[in-house]
Amino acid sequence: MRPMPSSRSKTVYVCQSCGTNSPKWVGRCTGCGGWNTMVEEEEGSSISLPVAGPAVPYEEIQQQDGIRLRTGNAEFDRVLGGGIVAGSLVLLGGEPGIGKSTLLLQIAEALSSSAHKVLYVAGEESVQQIRLRGERIGIKGAHLFLSAETCLERAFEEASRIKPDALIVDSIQTVFTEKLGSVPGSISQIRECTGQLLTFSKREQISTFLIGHITKDGSLAGPKVLEHLVDTVLYFEGDRHQNQKIIRAVKNRFGPANELGIFQMTGKGLTCVENASRLFLSERPAQVPGSVVLCTIEGTRPVLVEIQALVSDSTYGTARRTANGVDPNRVALLLAMLDKRVGLHLLGSDVYVNVAGGLELTEPAIDLALVMAIISSFRNRPVSPATVVFGEVGLAGEVRAVSMADCRVREAALLGFERVVLPKGNLPLSDHVSGLKITGCTSVQECLDWLDSRR
Ligand code: TYD
Ligand code: MG
Numbered sequence: 001m002r003p004m005p006s007s008r009s010k011t012v013y014v015c016q017s018c019g020t021n022s023p024k025w026v027g028r029c030t031g032c033g034g035w036n037t038m039v040e041e042e043e044g045s046s047i048s049l050p051v052a053g054p055a056v057p058y059e060e061i062q063q064q065d066g067i068r069l070r071t072g073n074a075e076f077d078r079v080l081g082g083g084i085v086a087g088s089l090v091l092l093g094g095e096p097g098i099g100k101s102t103l104l105l106q107i108a109e110a111l112s113s114s115a116h117k118v119l120y121v122a123g124e125e126s127v128q129q130i131r132l133r134g135e136r137i138g139i140k141g142a143h144l145f146l147s148a149e150t151c152l153e154r155a156f157e158e159a160s161r162i163k164p165d166a167l168i169v170d171s172i173q174t175v176f177t178e179k180l181g182s183v184p185g186s187i188s189q190i191r192e193c194t195g196q197l198l199t200f201s202k203r204e205q206i207s208t209f210l211i212g213h214i215t216k217d218g219s220l221a222g223p224k225v226l227e228h229l230v231d232t233v234l235y236f237e238g239d240r241h242q243n244q245k246i247i248r249a250v251k252n253r254f255g256p257a258n259e260l261g262i263f264q265m266t267g268k269g270l271t272c273v274e275n276a277s278r279l280f281l282s283e284r285p286a287q288v289p290g291s292v293v294l295c296t297i298e299g300t301r302p303v304l305v306e307i308q309a310l311v312s313d314s315t316y317g318t319a320r321r322t323a324n325g326v327d328p329n330r331v332a333l334l335l336a337m338l339d340k341r342v343g344l345h346l347l348g349s350d351v352y353v354n355v356a357g358g359l360e361l362t363e364p365a366i367d368l369a370l371v372m373a374i375i376s377s378f379r380n381r382p383v384s385p386a387t388v389v390f391g392e393v394g395l396a397g398e399v400r401a402v403s404m405a406d407c408r409v410r411e412a413a414l415l416g417f418e419r420v421v422l423p424k425g426n427l428p429l430s431d432h433v434s435g436l437k438i439t440g441c442t443s444v445q446e447c448l449d450w451l452d453s454r455r
Helices: 073-079 101-111 127-136 153-163 187-204 276-281 327-344 366-378 407-414 444-453
Strands: 010-016 037-043 090-096 120-124 144-147 166-170 209-212 231-237 245-253 259-265 269-272 290-297 301-313 321-324 351-354 387-389 419-423 437-441
Touching: 010 187, 010 259, 010 327, 037 187, 037 407, 073 101, 073 259, 090 187, 090 245, 101 120, 101 127, 101 166, 101 209, 120 127, 120 153, 144 153, 153 187, 153 301, 166 187, 187 209, 187 327, 245 351, 259 276, 290 366, 290 407, 301 366, 301 407, 321 327, 327 351, 327 366, 327 444, 351 366, 366 387, 366 419, 387 444, 407 419
Parallel strands: 090 209, 090 231, 120 144, 120 166, 166 209, 290 387, 321 351, 387 419, 419 437
Antiparallel strands: 010 037, 231 245, 245 259, 259 269, 290 301, 301 351
């Protein structure tokens, strides 16, 4: 039903998924096309951003790099690009129940144990609940302060009194500023609060972490509209039923984007996973058709993962295509290429693709492994489990060189693989890896011929 406009103050309709404003109510957002997303909010929600002051000569600007604070949590430091930058604003997003509060409580403990003060503003749970969870995962919290405050102005007062090194806001959807009349969690509140937190963190040089809930498709977002405001955006990837928890730096003003932090949820909270490849390969079936190991570069580190394909005759008129962890469009494109260039007629078959372990693979270097997994399942012949495959595949069926080939090969050797199939364009490798057989290919057809010759 169409909401009635209020008569007392000037209102505006704001889309709750993308933040588009409209003076009148509309059924469909003109920004993102979402239906029924416009909600009436009070006008005047201009964001408070920091006042910059006069321009400064480039040469006189002081380097800030020395002020990185290492938490001692290897994976968290890595995903931030080498520790916490003083005065930075970090958004940690993820589905409810994935482990955001647990992780930041552990980070608070890590900081607190090295005599850094932390203020944890908890709008979601009572301080007793947090204490209870803390007890369970062995948190002492010598310099940790908890506050159940949800009013931002009063939280700032507390922060000014305690003068913490880090401030944690759990979650941005539960805090509100008195400046606006709209309810906590509405787009204008979320944006205004983040703007104020940005100003505060920069002015007081307090590193600030915001927790933000997102739904799986990111639609009921809220946090999505904040991405451009904050310095760093970290997202939990995969779903919450998985034991391994992957955090990706989607954006980072102080380090490489796309860096991964890999954790495992245990009874004692989240523990760092040192060898990611070993974790992702731990449950791999041996000698099963359709399973291929590939090496992907995530941020700055190589990770070996298993990609699985299942090709079966379509029982219905239209073939089904499902892709988990890879772009379905990429799969469709590679299937068309296989049909046209390699003569593999899969267009009438159901094809399912899955990346084991919940990782989302986006780089083109995964193509060749994807193609080999599909072919392997179609022919019902396994690819040797001691083989690692990577390479980009073009529409003509050509195999193209990829970045960081040496790094990928070294990771394969480290994990005890015997052979690497890669683009010929990446050869010769700059350093020799002993005990590893290297096969360079220029086309998918060549790769297939080589596979057949080994049978
Ligand atoms: P939580 O951190 O509260 O998730 P979020 O803040 O993202 O909503 O909890 C994550 C889940 O992890 C919760 O279902 C309970 C579980 N868990 C463990 O398995 N082990 C632990 O030591 C803790 C603290 C939580
Ligand atoms: Mg929580």
